[in-house]
Amino acid sequence: MKKYAVIGSGPTSIYLLKHIFDYIGILKKEIHSISIFEKCDILGMGMPYNPHTTDLYNLSNISSEELPELDISFANWLKKQPKSKLNAWGIDKEKISKKEVYNRLALGQYFQSQYQTIIKKFSNSGIIIKEFPKTQIIDIQYNRTTETATLIAHKNLEFTCDKVIIATGHVWNEEDHPAAGYYGSPWPIKKVFPKPNTFHNFTVGTLGASLSAFDVVSSLARRHGEFKETNNGALIFESFKGAEKFKIVMHSENGWLPHLQYEQEKPIREIYRHLNREAVFNALDAAGFLRIETFFHKFCRKALAVAFKKDGMPTMEKKVLEGDCSFSDFVEDMTEKHEFENAFEGMRMEMEKSKQSVQHNKPIHWKEVTDDLMYALNFHAELMPAEDHLYFHKKIMPFLMNVIAAMPIPSGNLLLALYDAGKIEMISGHAEVLETKNDPYTKVTVSNGDAQEILKYDMFIDCRGQQPINLKNYPFQSLVKDGFVTSSQIKFESTTKAKQLMGSDKSHTIVKKKNNFYYNFDGIAIDSGYSIMDSHGEAIHNIHDISFTHITGLRPYSYGLQACEATSGILVSVWVKSIENNTEINANMENITEIYKEDINL
CATH class of the missing domain: 3.50.50.60 (FAD/NAD(P)-binding domain)
Known part of the structure; x- marks a missing residue:
């Protein structure tokens, strides 16, 4: 024993x-x-x-129907809670739904009850x-x-x-420099709140524009103003007196915001929904590798074509079935369709589609199928060579984390209300924090093509998430x-590719063992x-x-x-x-x- x-x-x-x-x-x-x-x-x-x-204003970003069930589902557990608790969480007992997204404090109480x-x-x-x-x-x-x-x-x-x-x-072990207004992470989120009876009556910067950045946006906005619903159902934001200069600027390399929540036919992922074990091992090449393009051609194209047909997208249905359609082609096409010059106006356009999907139970099949396929690939990723892992991190992950990511509709409504009030802005380009220890503010260098500028912030928060x-x-x-x-070492299939990288800034991450080359990835x-x-x-x-x-x-x-x-x-x-x-x-x-x-x- x-x-x-x-x-x-x-x-x-x-x-x-x-x-x-x-x-x-x-x-x-x-x-x-x-x-x-x-x-x-x-x-x-x-x-x-x-x-x-x-914080009460941080949403969980996952609905009850997407949660793997424990003793009782999250939605059914909420229905059993006293009205006083639900009121404290801002939840209307009569409107509890398995499709709804609730705040993290409520989900934390659910998890604790299931643990007990x-x-x-x-x-x-x-x-x-x-x-x-x-x-x-x-x-x-x-x-x-x-x-x-x-x-x-x-x-x-x-x-x-x-x-x-x-x-x-x-x-979260990232170092903060409060004297310069710099925070290496938003957590615990109370550390970035204004002191009692005061406001951040200035511009707050965030590094990143993903779901973590929105946690900061949501929590700070509600402490500097009020969201109100107009007679026609629109949401507006009004600053509190003394907080008129409060504003948030988000820095995103690509200038993207996460896309919005969508209805799913099968909310729980399965590893072998669109492929099977035998087919995966039959797809290995002579060296025993599962190449990412092989995975796309053998498993993704047909499943995506079916999804595009269900979604009424015949052009993409035809394109993914064409013999020369690569993984890159698919990612670039779908990124282009969801890439907007102004991320907030793009979200406004997406909002209508998202509401149609969720409120009228109309799944967006291609997004769901893409998520399924990448989930399956993840659990077979040790079969891929190093060059394909590098490609996945560089090309596929940004696409997945922005286009396939699903920000709850209420979160999108808040962002648009802040944008319409002139209280939030997006700056694209590579942002890098300069030395902050001896300054009363944080300096950030933003590079976009050949252009470069230095911005100063009284408060700047790294919201890129756990590294x-x-x-x-x-x-x-x-x-x-x-x-x-x-270290997590992954073998290259091509010695030529490994040698090319050895002459780059990635050279320190490549090791040679006997006649093989390996890439040292983060993680163990x-x-x-x-x-x-x-x-x-x-x-x-x-x-x-x-x-x-x-x-x-x-x-x-x-x-x-x-x-x-x-x-x-x-x-x-x-x-x-x-x-x-x-x-x-x-x-x-x-x-x-x-x-x-x-x-x-x-």
């Missing part, structure tokens, strides 16, 4: 515990106890949904649950001989266990020092079952890492609550297979995809 430890108690851990309990009949023979370590005083919420971190429900279920299961709130694990030491891990917390506390699952989620980690900022440095955690090396990989390329099956910021090298599109559920489900299925077959964990890609095949709801 083994002692397990879980670091973190947010959604990934909650879904992990759910999957463990789903297999309680098998796993209770293996697991003696599970110790859950949470650095916060609240267990079962996670950073984005915690009242210490977020799961913990209660374990009470008579034979597996002991131990909870450690306000206990931050600051290091992990692994003993290869005894195959045990020692978790080290503050105040020299140590815990020894047989297996560790790292599920730490978001960590991937590298070995230097991996939180458990003993594992790095002892060679149990290594893991096998397909989320075990860490040591410096000899061997998996340490006693330590699993399912924190997305740690594994982004091999899982570039692994994000969101559905991926939390899928990743933890895959991990537990790996354990169950090992126990059922009475074998060591075998987590190579071919074995793991058997799990995808058997449980297509992952």
